[in-house]
Amino acid sequence: MNIRQKLSAEETITRILDVAEEHFRRVGYAKTAVADLAEALGMSSANIYRFFPSKGAINQAICKRLLNESHDIITTIMANGGSAATRLQDVLLALNAFNKSRYTAERRMHEMVAIAMEENWAVVQEHMTFLVGCIARLIAEGVAQGEFRPHTDVMLTALLVKKSCSCILHPMLIAESERMGPQDAAQSRALVDFIIDALKI
Amino acid sequence: MNIRQKLSAEETITRILDVAEEHFRRVGYAKTAVADLAEALGMSSANIYRFFPSKGAINQAICKRLLNESHDIITTIMANGGSAATRLQDVLLALNAFNKSRYTAERRMHEMVAIAMEENWAVVQEHMTFLVGCIARLIAEGVAQGEFRPHTDVMLTALLVKKSCSCILHPMLIAESERMGPQDAAQSRALVDFIIDALKI
Missing domain, CATH: 1.10.357.10 (Tetracycline Repressor, domain 2)
Known part of the structure; x- marks a missing residue:
């Protein structure tokens, strides 16, 4: 993995966390599904699962x-x-x-x-x-x-x-x-x- | 209200609280309805409501x-x-x-x-x-x-x-x-x- 890819993975993780935190705060943890986060992020659930198992x-x-x-x-x-x-x-x-x-x-x-x-x-x-x-x-x-x-x-x-x-x-x-x-x-x-x-x- | 009736009301209140506390502890507060307490007490819900509005x-x-x-x-x-x-x-x-x-x-x-x-x-x-x-x-x-x-x-x-x-x-x-x-x-x-x-x- 080159530096460019590594930075991009870190950036993706940060984006996932930012969007998830905002969702959890606004909608609630229990009511938020990984699919909701995927939609808000414009990525697939599978891509989120690449970084977080759950x-x-x-x-x-x-x-x-x-x-x-x-x-x-x-x-x-x-x-x-x-x-x-x-x-x-x-x-x-x-x-x-x-x-x-x-x-x-x-x-x-x-x-x-x-x-x-x-x-x-x-x-x-x-x-x-x-x-x-x-x-x-x-x-x-x-x-x-x-x-x-x-x-x-x-x-x-x-x-x-x-x-x-x-x-x-x-x-x-x-x-x-x-x-x-x-x-x-x-x-x-x-x-x-x-x-x-x-x-x- | 004579003394006999008054004592009986106090006893009823104590019984309701004892049974309710036991239910809340065992089944949970949210899952217990006043009707469940009435059944366990062998009295009508209306009778419970005489003592407690909710x-x-x-x-x-x-x-x-x-x-x-x-x-x-x-x-x-x-x-x-x-x-x-x-x-x-x-x-x-x-x-x-x-x-x-x-x-x-x-x-x-x-x-x-x-x-x-x-x-x-x-x-x-x-x-x-x-x-x-x-x-x-x-x-x-x-x-x-x-x-x-x-x-x-x-x-x-x-x-x-x-x-x-x-x-x-x-x-x-x-x-x-x-x-x-x-x-x-x-x-x-x-x-x-x-x-x-x-x-x-």
Whole structure:
């Protein structure tokens, strides 16, 4: 396969994912068939199946792409200067904002998220591991810089920080909270501050 | 209406709720019609409608009954002697255990919980208010006894404590966690300790 063909395959995959994501958001995951996507893309279902063995595989790829976007945001913040506490606060609030805009703005999206979480547990699990790893690194840096008190098990503490922020990070909980009225940004910030204070000396 | 008739109405309501709860758990909320409940109860649908205007109203009453059970558990712990920190820990872990056993042991139950949360938001909201009020009282007692550091806004701190425990209290998150394997009791305890430490002097 030459470079031209390889680029074209990548482009095709991107197009399939773009169109599928738009369909899943607008029409719903359950109500969208691979044939509908084929029609919208102006290609055969067989051509879609060359790249994705099933509708579930397409959803998994969309899910992975969204998670990669959030990883990029986290990685950028991690590389910033500034105290560990500030960067930890930024990571948690940026993820809150990202998840809010990407997963819960549209009703249909809940279905995709729920299915992704049930069917593509490995992808979600990988994301959790990445996030907890980043939090652990920030805690360790904070301890080294004398900002945070020492923790006997940094990975456990990082997991607890992530867990205690579930209500501002978990798509389903953000959505539930949004149903009660627009989520209060000041309250998300207060929660993050409360958790970070727990780490401080 | 004399006392005998009144008792009988209460007993009828209890029977309807018992049978409905069993049906919703076993068959599913969506798949159960009021006529099915009537048949199982050996009474007419019209008689059920004398007490509950709709299937939704029955679900709301079941939901309220479950929440009242958890209120009794909380009230009992609140009245115990012991430090505020210990009682707060007991309240959070007892609620975790209660929700785990009542809401997530059976797959069908998720549907009931999800519907209850969407349709009967007032009942859920009332429960949240009760829980946050109890946590606030324990924090205030802890501050008075010199266990906890002073908080400028005890109600906000109580809300943050509740929010930070979402992943061990929220039925949907407990269920999600259970799907990954039996939930680690030691981890729930570690989370509660982490949060309570944040309150301490």
